[in-house]
Amino acid sequence: MQCQECGKRPATLHFTKIVGGEKTELHICESCARDKGEFIPGTQGGFSIHNLLSGLLDFEHAGAGAAKPPAVRCDSCGMTYSQFSKIGRFGCSNCYKQFGERLDPLLKRVHGNTVHVGKVPKRAGGKVKTKREIDRLKQEMQSRIAREDFESAAKLRDRIRELEKEMGAG
């Protein structure tokens, strides 16, 4: 792959920038990157995924003139939201809970999603599994009601009640 700038040297740096959902790509060589003042990984002032993230997280600068939101601080590790937005990494698992819905725009941008649907730990995840099963059954029940298949919908309703009782007891 040739450098997009000089077209002479091979491109060794590959940037994918996603700004406001718009994706741009840049393939350039190190020397052009230096000339352009782009960041080179592994060098002073290097560009890493965390720099990129902190750019995404820096909402406080984004809305000019907007009132500064009150400082949010994780009560377990002491990391503030603004520290997190500079470093691009959480201090502890509790930060997720503490920063709450503020994270949604970031997660949406990085993953296109905000909710986990994959593997669940066997021991700790019993309830999560049950809850997912309930969600699934509810959807199924709705579609059966829509098809006017009330008999089997009623069976599903009973199964959902059972599971909900289990959840409450556990």
Next chain:
Amino acid sequence: MAKRNFVKHALSQWMQKDGPESDVVLSSRVRLARNLKGSPFPMLATPAQSQEVMDQLLGVAENGRLNGLGPLELIRLSELTELEKLVLVEKHLISPNLANESRNGALILDQQEDVSIMVNEEDHLRIQCMRPGFQIREAWETASLIDDVFEEQIDYAFDEKHGYLTSCPTNVGTGIRASVMMHLPALVLTGQINRILSAVTQVGLAVRGLYGEGSEATGNLFQVSNQITLGQSEQEIIENLHQVARQMIEHERAARSRLLAESRTRVEDRVRRSYGILSHAAIMDSKEAAQRLSDVRLGIHLGLLPQVQAKTLNELLVSTQPGFLQMTYGEALHPEQRDVTRADLIRGRLAVSS
């Protein structure tokens, strides 16, 4: 000082075997990021806290729970020399981050070296499984089983909404990074690679060089991996990667056939030239070595160099890296001496295999 097992051989045991589609795919890898509940992530952990995490995680191996993997080596990074760490990085057994930045970092390694479990990297636990050739599903299955073993013993940081909680928001959810290492010389030679790589990034995958994030794609080796970890199940992530990689394999093969059909003599010349230079040169820098070894690898799979084995090339890929060279030939090699030593080594290996 006795040499540790992992520095004795450049080629890990698992790489000795040929995997499926090994004419294009060198290896498949899955890594899972996990953290312990109630302990700050390694970046903020005090030495005492990270020590406790290490004891707990190594404990799982020490109490025999991982015996299904065969004999294991438990390595504390503090026991290693800088050079030994570099060799581990060159063999893809640990990340540069674990080698250089970790506190109370440790590694659990099996004899095949296809399972390497990192402790106190960016996350408390990173389970990595590798397979030769195109076996991304198999790598995921093994990683998931090891994950289950840890989960029996340890409370993970997990929440219903965000899944497995990780230090970096780019890993949260499944914590999975699945990747395939592909050799794509014909797509590069025929100028199709840019188009393909940019198409690949459109479907949520990333392309990197041989040594991951920030590394250059030398020797036409490309590492294709998933970007998204949240909102898709592991199966969906693996299948997406599998299908895209499968198409890339077909494109590369088609480009190879076309090269042979349309410009056989020129390709043959290129391959033989590189083989000749590698077999006779006295100075070989790492960049040239990577390019020439790529030509020879292409030659093998086009049936132009029956005298060379692909295995020899896989070994040279690691043994010609700076760390491994210094480990084999003495610690203080100048870059120039290194290029001479590299040339010697390659000449020797190609002579033996022919």
